Amino acid sequence: MATALAAEAAKPALPAARRLILPAAIFLVLALLPVAAAFSGQQYLIDLATRVMVYAVAAVALDVLVGYGGLISFGHAAFIGLGAYAVGILSAHGISDALLALPVAIAASMLFAWLTGIVCLRTKGVYFIMITLAFGQMIFFVATSLAPYGGDNGLTVAARNTVAGLPLLKNDRAFYYVTLLCLLATYLFCRALVASRFGRVLRGGKENATRMATIGFTVRRFQLVAYIIAGGLGGLSGFLLANSTEFVSPAYMSWQQSGELIVMVILGGLGTLHGAILGTAAYLVIEEWLSGVTENWQVIFGPLLVLVVLFARGGLVGLGTTLRRGFFGGIGNG
Amino acid sequence: MAEPLLRLQGLCKNFGSLVVTDDVTLDIDAGEMHALIGPNGAGKTTLINQISGLIAPDAGAVFFIGNDITALPPETRALRGMSRTFQISSILPAFAVVENVALAVQARLGSSLRFFGNAAAEPELNIPAMAALEAAGIAHRAGVRAAALSHGEKRALELAIALAMQPRLLLLDEPMAGIGREETERLVDLLLRLKGQLTMILVEHDMAAVFALADRISVLIRGRLLTTGSPAQVRADPQVVAAYLGEQME
Numbered sequence: 010m011a012t013a014l015a016a017e018a019a020k021p022a023l024p025a026a027r028r029l030i031l032p033a034a035i036f037l038v039l040a041l042l043p044v045a046a047a048f049s050g051q052q053y054l055i056d057l058a059t060r061v062m063v064y065a066v067a068a069v070a071l072d073v074l075v076g077y078g079g080l081i082s083f084g085h086a087a088f089i090g091l092g093a094y095a096v097g098i099l100s101a102h103g104i105s106d107a108l109l110a111l112p113v114a115i116a117a118s119m120l121f122a123w124l125t126g127i128v129c130l131r132t133k134g135v136y137f138i139m140i141t142l143a144f145g146q147m148i149f150f151v152a153t154s155l156a157p158y159g160g161d162n163g164l165t166v167a168a169r170n171t172v173a174g175l176p177l178l179k180n181d182r183a184f185y186y187v188t189l190l191c192l193l194a195t196y197l198f199c200r201a202l203v204a205s206r207f208g209r210v211l212r213g214g215k216e217n218a219t220r221m222a223t224i225g226f227t228v229r230r231f232q233l234v235a236y237i238i239a240g241g242l243g244g245l246s247g248f249l250l251a252n253s254t255e256f257v258s259p260a261y262m263s264w265q266q267s268g269e270l271i272v273m274v275i276l277g278g279l280g281t282l283h284g285a286i287l288g289t290a291a292y293l294v295i296e297e298w299l300s301g302v303t304e305n306w307q308v309i310f311g312p313l314l315v316l317v318v319l320f321a322r323g324g325l326v327g328l329g330t331t332l333r334r335g336f337f338g339g340i341g342n343g
Numbered sequence: 344m345a346e347p348l349l350r351l352q353g354l355c356k357n358f359g360s361l362v363v364t365d366d367v368t369l370d371i372d373a374g375e376m377h378a379l380i381g382p383n384g385a386g387k388t389t390l391i392n393q394i395s396g397l398i399a400p401d402a403g404a405v406f407f408i409g410n411d412i413t414a415l416p417p418e419t420r421a422l423r424g425m426s427r428t429f430q431i432s433s434i435l436p437a438f439a440v441v442e443n444v445a446l447a448v449q450a451r452l453g454s455s456l457r458f459f460g461n462a463a464a465e466p467e468l469n470i471p472a473m474a475a476l477e478a479a480g481i482a483h484r485a486g487v488r489a490a491a492l493s494h495g496e497k498r499a500l501e502l503a504i505a506l507a508m509q510p511r512l513l514l515l516d517e518p519m520a521g522i523g524r525e526e527t528e529r530l531v532d533l534l535l536r537l538k539g540q541l542t543m544i545l546v547e548h549d550m551a552a553v554f555a556l557a558d559r560i561s562v563l564i565r566g567r568l569l570t571t572g573s574p575a576q577v578r579a580d581p582q583v584v585a586a587y588l589g590e591q592m593e
Contacts, residue, residue, distance in 0.1 A: 201458065205458050205459055207456055207457055217434065223427055224426070224450045234456070
């Protein structure tokens, strides 16, 4: 009896196949994009999509913190910057192999996440936002004062990382697919993470901290582990960013960049993971398009974001539901 | 005499100039059903909060299974065998009902640093969770989002969470508050069945339930322990009748 009921209860609200459609479609489009670009001869598409995927790696990780953990980290760009600087600084010293640069990029970000997370997670709510912002700015100013590595101006990376001595990342299309693989791995890892026992504790902490404590969970420990994991993925994003642009700058870890990442995640739909990819794509594509129309593209982009937050609470992923409710249930009920 | 399961020793707590716990010393024996009664504002919930660790006392000590736990956080107390329900139901609203309970099972099993594998499909978690839901009488709602439950069902869910922890000591903070006659009767039946299997402290205003269930009753007035005794002793105590029971029994 109990077993049958448990199996019944374990059934998700939506059939698994239906929930897979959107993520599968996103990755299918990304996989086929270079083919389309080759046929239409629009090379810039590959550059834009690479940029989207690089930032999406960080955005998906941020969604684990914000959407599943309720931890609004306003310093996520710091991890991207650390990963990028790891590549840049190693390269400046003649070390340009990914087999070393990638682990260093990820480890440096995880270390920073661990050290700052211990402090940040002693706070809650607005204070958590402020303290993550403060640590982000701290590392930003450290980067601007790194005179041997370009200071304010940043530094040029001599060439893309080699992999075990082979120039596998040199070709733009090859680099595109490597980035796609990194994004896919990040997505699948985070998807497994949030459904796991660990992820359940993380989600529980967002829901009701008192209840979690009284059933025996020290939620802060789990939040710290999540923060370190998200930091490491930010480092991966930074590694990819430095390699794609062949340039490293303090601007990668500015607080504006952290804010943009949060906007990307919210725009796509919090707590969905693939929403973060959609949000990143939407943000960067709209930015690209609007900045071609007018120099003051933010004037249009700002109100657009306000509309999304007001009328499409679920972000782009929830748009279908929002529209259905709007048409059939009246907007007031949404 | 055997050592009590829980010992409160000279507990004091003030909120500003308001004395909410005034030198409370009390032993709870293993297996006992101990009711805590008193008028609103007597400091019953504050006392429960000090036992479960959500509030630190200003003075005094709490001993649980022979150990001083006064400085321990609620999560450690929970893992040592103390579980509780809240006056205002405290659940995880976005989680399925069964997931609420499975999480308590997971806490007890102590293997939560697993990053892979779908927790929602694990029989190791779901089967004990379903058993607790059945004991609390809401197994039929297992797949529903906890936020969608009625008030009474949320209370039952909280009890299922508490039971799934397999506690030595169960703290019940007004479990009958705001639920219907029928649900109250069902809850009393359930608590009667649990009686003897685990130690319980029951804070409750429903005197019929209290006198039906309790082995001993303590009366708290303005933070101070007025008396502790058997139901018959307490009912006959003129002080208690004057201070509290008089208005309740009318």
